[in-house]
Amino acid sequence: MRASRLIKPLVFVAAMGPLAYLSLGAWQGRLGANPIETITRSTGLWTLRFMLITLAVTPLRRLTGWNGVVSLRRMLGLFAFFYGSLHLLTYVWLDQFFDWAAIVKDVAKRPFITAGFSAYVLLVPLAITSTAGMIRRLGGRTWRRLHRLAYVTAALGVVHYWWLVKADIRPPRNYAIVLGVLLFARVYVFARSRRQA
Amino acid sequence: MVIRRAPDLRSSEITDEKLYLRRREFMKTAAVPAVAAWAGLAPALALASGQDALPNVRKSVVTLDDALTPWADVTTYNNFYEFGTDKSDPARNAKHFRTKPWTVRIDGLVNKPGDYHFEDLVAPHALEERVYRLRCVEAWSMVIPWVGIPLKDVLKRVEPQGGAKFVEFTTLHDPKQMPGQRIGVLDWPYVEGLRLDEALHPLSILAVGLYGKVLPNQNGAPIRLVVPWKYGFKSIKSIVGIRLAAKQPVSSWQASAPQEYGFYSNVNPDVDHPRWSQARERRIGEFLKRKTLMFNGYADQVAGLYAGMDLKKFY
Numbered sequence: 001m002r003a004s005r006l007i008k009p010l011v012f013v014a015a016m017g018p019l020a021y022l023s024l025g026a027w028q029g030r031l032g033a034n035p036i037e038t039i040t041r042s043t044g045l046w047t048l049r050f051m052l053i054t055l056a057v058t059p060l061r062r063l064t065g066w067n068g069v070v071s072l073r074r075m076l077g078l079f080a081f082f083y084g085s086l087h088l089l090t091y092v093w094l095d096q097f098f099d100w101a102a103i104v105k106d107v108a109k110r111p112f113i114t115a116g117f118s119a120y121v122l123l124v125p126l127a128i129t130s131t132a133g134m135i136r137r138l139g140g141r142t143w144r145r146l147h148r149l150a151y152v153t154a155a156l157g158v159v160h161y162w163w164l165v166k167a168d169i170r171p172p173r174n175y176a177i178v179l180g181v182l183l184f185a186r187v188y189v190f191a192r193s194r195r196q197a
Numbered sequence: 198m199v200i201r202r203a204p205d206l207r208s209s210e211i212t213d214e215k216l217y218l219r220r221r222e223f224m225k226t227a228a229v230p231a232v233a234a235w236a237g238l239a240p241a242l243a244l245a246s247g248q249d250a251l252p253n254v255r256k257s258v259v260t261l262d263d264a265l266t267p268w269a270d271v272t273t274y275n276n277f278y279e280f281g282t283d284k285s286d287p288a289r290n291a292k293h294f295r296t297k298p299w300t301v302r303i304d305g306l307v308n309k310p311g312d313y314h315f316e317d318l319v320a321p322h323a324l325e326e327r328v329y330r331l332r333c334v335e336a337w338s339m340v341i342p343w344v345g346i347p348l349k350d351v352l353k354r355v356e357p358q359g360g361a362k363f364v365e366f367t368t369l370h371d372p373k374q375m376p377g378q379r380i381g382v383l384d385w386p387y388v389e390g391l392r393l394d395e396a397l398h399p400l401s402i403l404a405v406g407l408y409g410k411v412l413p414n415q416n417g418a419p420i421r422l423v424v425p426w427k428y429g430f431k432s433i434k435s436i437v438g439i440r441l442a443a444k445q446p447v448s449s450w451q452a453s454a455p456q457e458y459g460f461y462s463n464v465n466p467d468v469d470h471p472r473w474s475q476a477r478e479r480r481i482g483e484f485l486k487r488k489t490l491m492f493n494g495y496a497d498q499v500a501g502l503y504a505g506m507d508l509k510k511f512y
Contacts, residue, residue: 032285033274033481034337097485102474110473163472166335167382167453168282 011072015079018046019086036094043087044116048161050080051154052178059185074130077150081127084120112163119156122149151186154179248413251406254344257326259400263480265328266339268408270481275415276333277434278382279368279375287415290376296419296435305365305440308356315419319405321354322346326409327402329425331432332464332493338478343423344406349397357393357441364396365389365446366422367438383449389433390446390460391424392502400425400498403436426492426499428462459512463503464493468512 022042025031031038054076061069096103106113126147128134135143158179162172273288280287280294299315324344332338352364370386372378378385395401404423405412412418417434424431430450440446450458457471466476466489477486492499503511 033270034284034479036479036484037337094484102477106474112472167278168380170380 040090040095043083043090047080047084047087048157048175050076050083051157054080055150055154055182059182078127078130081123084123088120112160115156116160119153119160122153151183249411250409251324251344251411254409255323255325257328260328261340263340265342266481271339271341272413272415277415279377281377282382291414294374294414299419301437303355303439305442306358306361307441319346322350330493331429332478334428334430336478338480342408343404345402345404347399348401348403351403352396360443361441362393363442363445364391364393365440365442366433366436368433369435369437383453387449389431389448394502426464426495428464431462461511465508468509
């Protein structure tokens with residue numbers, strides 16, 4: 001019991017790690033020749049990672065029987081939203097410097113930005129409805145259905161990454177494989193439970 | 198030397214003003230320092246390790262007002278996929294790259310084909326500093342003081358034949374030394390090409406150094422192309438082959454994604470990469486993006502090469 005109460009703050013501190021690392025790097029001027037690119041990349045990658053970690057919670061619980069892990073899911077999902085917000089802010093502020101005309105053009109014209117922007121827009125309702133009150137108001141069934149969007153937004157995140165690389169597709173491919181495995185686990189459990197019903 | 202002075206090619210503090218004012222006289226006598234330079238160059242090159250100074254480098258005849266990109270950035274932020282696809286990879290993975298001995302095979306439609314040792318290739322020419330903008334296709338840019346020799350002088354020495362219309366360059370293929378070549382990210386070896394008149398343009402150089410020092414491995418040692426009005430990937434690194442050809446070569450990036458990378462790949466703010474805009478660029482070290490200039494700011498010198506061509510079609 002005490003262990004599970006301790007784990008949440010520990011995970012919280014760990015999840016702040018990438019931001020702390022970036023901030024320290026920026027402070028010490030260690031972010032390389034193109035710091036804005038480094039910040040954009042890092043926040044983007046951590047958004048995708050937290051999305052996948054969040055999606056791994058339920059399969060992990062099934063696999064290990066460790067129910068306590070579910071209590072971390074909301075926080076992990078909110079960290080995906082948090083890093084996604086930083087990623088978007090980096091793009092709007094540091095990269096484009098509030099050049100709204102250029103931003104609108106980018107979102108409309110560049111498929112990889114369209115995908116990334118859509119992924120973020122879909123994260124917003126998930127973050128808003130993450131409170132206990134909202135779950136109650138929506139009802140468990142509707143809430144669960146809504147939160148299946150997490151798969152859509154993660155898929156859009158992978159596509160966003162895939163479409164921006166020039167030639168080396170190995171990193172986005174690895175994320176796609178992880179997402180595929182998680183999705184398969186979900187579908188597999190769903191199909192089996194229906195057969196048993 | 199027929200480099201006309203453009204409004205945006207001005208003398209800067211790195212050019213000695215007296216020398217700059219005497220530049221015409223200076224260029225007339227260029228043949229003399231060329232010989233003198235070599236006398237001191239050979240032993241220095243033999244001893245050279247990564248950051249040794251190059252002797253007898255003529256001050257820049259082509260320069261810019263733009264601030265130079267610091268050495269640390271120029272040598273740690275590199276696209277050189279032979280040593281890894283992350284920009285920090287080449288500085289790390291090219292540390293022990295062997296650039297001596299080095300031979301460049303020059304063949305195809307030339308009267309004097311052959312395997313030229315690096316020293317023999319460079320020796321007859323005076324080393325000259327050229328401060329150029331480098332614009333990457335990824336929309337970032339640098340200002341680099343290269344040290345090199347005009348490509349046209351090398352080509353003239355090997356005597357291109359009448360039928361030669363293009364020049365094809367090849368990078369070393371050595372997966373043992375170049376870990377990136379063990380991965381099929383591109384079709385190795387890396388190949389690039391120029392039209393012969395582009396190659397003979399006075400702005401096109403073969404660089405063997407930067408900041409007055411021997412070219413670091415991660416920047417394409419020991420010898421690389423620099424064509425400042427084209428996207429960076431055209432400036433092929435660690436060259437082992439130069440072939441004069443009648444037919445237009447297919448460059449590595451063209452082969453990899455023909456709808457995204459054309460043969461010409463001239464810097465052009467009006468022709469976007471299919472996936473991102475080329476209208477602006479981030480100069481390394483600057484916060485706000487700047488407008489990308491037509492032909493990377495060298496329009497006055499090179500636009501004539503493309504007179505009457507539809508640059509949207511020949512991108």
